Amino acid sequence: MKNNYQIFINSRNNPCWVAFLHPFTFVVPDDEKPWEVKLEDINNISYSNGNLIRIVTKFDIEKSDLPGLICYDGALAIPKNKNFKTKESALNYFSIFFTKLLLTDFYVEGIDHKDIVNGNLNENWSIWQTDLGNSSISQTHSKIRMLVASNMDTIQLSNPRIIYVQEILNKIELGGKILQQIPNLNAKFLLRGITEFRYKNWDLVLSNLWITVEQLIDYIWNNKFLLNNDNHPDVEIPNRKKSMKEDSRTWSASIKQEILFQSKLIDEETLFYLSKARKIRNKLVHEGIAVEEQIAKDILKTTIKIIKSIVSDSDLDYLLEKDLDNNIYRKANFTPDFDCWKNLPDKNFVENVFGQDITKKAKN
Structure with missing residues (x-):
């Protein structure tokens, strides 16, 4: 067993950029059944986050001596090597990766700088993000991984999209061939x-x-x-x-x-x-x-x-x-009448509902 210092050194020596497939997606090994997270564990934030952060496959990166990595929870990691020194270069790569999936019948949300987080290869089996990012997508995924998300966020574990490893690799390959035919397409x-x-x-x-x-x-x-x-x-x-x-x-x-x-x-x-x-x-x-x-x-x-x-x-x-x-409203063929809105007073909104005493202390 490696000591904590050695784990820290190894982690620091293997930095990466991380982006997440969204809507929430499980990338399942071909020889496994999709993980069914119990509702009790979702509500209590007691699920095994190790299952989310574990690496399930590698993928080739053109002109790079290191591969990209995909985790079970749809986190993608590319190394911070000479190919991807800046977040801008990582953004360009992730955009191409996601478009490959988009072109092959698998919807993925677009990303920008706010969605990309820093991370490390952790103990040779997982990817761990070292910040939350600055978007709702990056923060939601990161907090779910860290077991600090709210129930409103963790409920996504109850019904994730499922794609198998070989399936996503096939889509990346086919999507790459499609993009190669339109080389000027950003x-x-x-x-x-x-x-x-x-x-x-x-x-x-x-x-x-x-x-x-x-x-x-x-x-x-x-x-x-x-x-x-x-x-x-x-x-x-x-x-x-x-x-x-x-x-x-x-x-x-x-x-x-x-x-x-x-x-x-x-x-x-x-x-x-x-x-x-x-x-x-x-x-x-x-x-x-x-x-x-x-x-x-x-x-x-x-x-x-x-x-x-x-x-x-x-x-x-x-x-x-x-x-x-x-x-x-459209599905129910319902049109709101806004009667309450029209009848709002010009002032003392809360007092008009609950009486003058509701704000008495605040006014004294």
Whole structure:
């Protein structure tokens, strides 16, 4: 048995960045049944946190001599080596990792700097975070691991999503192949745009997915239109192709979209929704006009359609099929009348309900 000092030294010598799969997910070894946490243990915060923090598999990291690690509770760890010296580099990697899952029919929330925590490889069997992070996601996951969460948080242990080790490794591999086919696609914006769609932040959906759309259009422009000799004169005009590739002022996004439509590289529906979204996006930027739900739905649908036209293996249609609206009023066809709100007094709110004596001591 190693002494505590040696454990501390080993832990300090193996630092890592940690991010969490969210919604809450158990990554289960292929030869095990999913852990069913007893409700009594959840309520009493007496479950075995060792089961959560244990490492269940490794995954390869391109151009790194060290692998990434996945824990049972969906914590991902990458080493703080030369590849990931900064949190920004870790964020970029985690965004790509999560997008690989997103593209293969497994929803994962987007992250930013607030969601990434510091951690260490602990005793060669687990990953232990050394801070809570600065987001609700990172703090919830970290507190559940540390046995200091509230019952409102630990209840997530009662019904986690389940994915098996080989299943998640397969999705990472397939998702990686999909992303390789669109090398100019920045995963961060696609991931964030889809996350904001779930939370109905329509302006952020449009802002992020419009960046994604422009990257996709550029990919089709550079790799399908410009590389097709049928789209060019028989006698090459000096600097013509270079201008079409590099001069973004002359060859703006709207012009590219129009030419791609005329070349049958995008269809009429795609051109219509892109044109509509561009106008709303410009109004958002210059006039602060709010984005409506339908515009956000249209840009998401169009983004998915363009991705599928480039990579047929991608699977994002499930995002359009899910019913993410949990508004109880809409489901019950109920309209609140706000009578109590309308009849509130101008002052002495609590006294109006409980009598003047309720604040007597405070006023003396």
